[in-house]
Amino acid sequence: MTVAIPEPAPTPVMDGLAAQLHNQRAGTIDLTDRQVAYLLGELRQDRVRVHQGNSYLEGWDVRRTLTRIFGFGGWELTTTELKCIREYSVPSGTDKKKFRWWASYRAQVRLTVYAPDGRKIAHFEDGSAGESANQPSHGDCHDMAMKTALTGALKRCAVNLGDQLGLSLYRNGDTEPVVLGSLPHVKDRTTTEVAEGPGVAEEPADMSEVGGTQEAQEEERPADQPPAAVATPAPDPAAPPAPEITPEEWAKKFTAALPDADLDKLGVMQADLSERLKAKWIAVPVARNLMTELNRRRGEAKKAAQAGGAGDAA
Numbered sequence: 001m002t003v004a005i006p007e008p009a010p011t012p013v014m015d016g017l018a019a020q021l022h023n024q025r026a027g028t029i030d031l032t033d034r035q036v037a038y039l040l041g042e043l044r045q046d047r048v049r050v051h052q053g054n055s056y057l058e059g060w061d062v063r064r065t066l067t068r069i070f071g072f073g074g075w076e077l078t079t080t081e082l083k084c085i086r087e088y089s090v091p092s093g094t095d096k097k098k099f100r101w102w103a104s105y106r107a108q109v110r111l112t113v114y115a116p117d118g119r120k121i122a123h124f125e126d127g128s129a130g131e132s133a134n135q136p137s138h139g140d141c142h143d144m145a146m147k148t149a150l151t152g153a154l155k156r157c158a159v160n161l162g163d164q165l166g167l168s169l170y171r172n173g174d175t176e177p178v179v180l181g182s183l184p185h186v187k188d189r190t191t192t193e194v195a196e197g198p199g200v201a202e203e204p205a206d207m208s209e210v211g212g213t214q215e216a217q218e219e220e221r222p223a224d225q226p227p228a229a230v231a232t233p234a235p236d237p238a239a240p241p242a243p244e245i246t247p248e249e250w251a252k253k254f255t256a257a258l259p260d261a262d263l264d265k266l267g268v269m270q271a272d273l274s275e276r277l278k279a280k281w282i283a284v285p286v287a288r289n290l291m292t293e294l295n296r297r298r299g300e301a302k303k304a305a306q307a308g309g310a311g312d313a314a
Contacts (some may be wrong), residue, residue: 026119031259043175055173059151081108101141111157127153
C-alpha cells in the first residue's frame, strides 16, 4: 500500500520569502545562455505569414515561443484595458429579425517576463485595435473583435524581445536577424564582438545612420581635414583611395571584398567606411547600403567561426 505524504502547509515565513523573491528584480544577465542563444537566433521563414503584403507571426506562435523561451509560468499577460469602441448592425436580407454585426475593440496589455528563479526581468506595455465585420452572431462578433485586439497587443509587446518574436519583420518582412548580439552577454563587455546590424538613416549626420559604432559617433574631425588613412594591405578597399578613384569605384571594390573578408578585416572596413562618411567623401545612402551588406557578411562570418569552433571541440 502506498501512503501519500502531504506537503507541509506554507507558513507566513515561507510566504514572506516567496513574496520577497517575487518582488526582487532580475536583469538580462539572469537569463541562461540557452535562452540568450535562442533569442539571438534567426527567425525561421516557415513561421512567417503574409497578408496583403504585411509579414507577421500568428498569435499562437508568439505564445508558444514565449513559453519555449521563458518556461511554463515564466511569462505573464495582463489586460489593462479592453473596451468596445464601436458597434453596429444592419438587417440581414428581408428578414427584419436577423442582423449582421460589426464591432471594434481597443485593448491595452502588459507582458511580463521572469527569470528561471521567478524574479521579474522586465515588462512591456502596448495596445492594439481589433475589428470583426459582417458576422451573423452578435456574441461571435464581439468575441472575434476582442481576440483580435488582444492578440495584436500581445504581439506588439513581444516584439521588444527581438527577432524570434518578430522584430526583424518590421524591416520589410526580413527574417535576417537585426539584433545580432547583446552587450550584457559578451564576456569582456566590448562592442567589437557584437555586430551593429542593419542601419536606418533619419538625418545625414554621422555613422550612427548606417549602423556604425558609438566610438565612431563620438570622434570629431575638422571640416577641412581629409579622412584618416587606414593601414591595410593592398588591394584592400579599406585602404585610402588613390587620387583618381571615385566614391563609386571605391564602393564597388568595397562590395567585391566582402565575401572573402573575415571578422578582423570587416572591422577595419567598417572603421574606414565611418571615416569616409564623416569626411563627407561618400554619400549617406551609399554608406548605408554598404554597412547593411557589411553587417550581413559579419553575421555569416560569425556563424562560420562558431561552427568551426564547434567542429574543433567535437
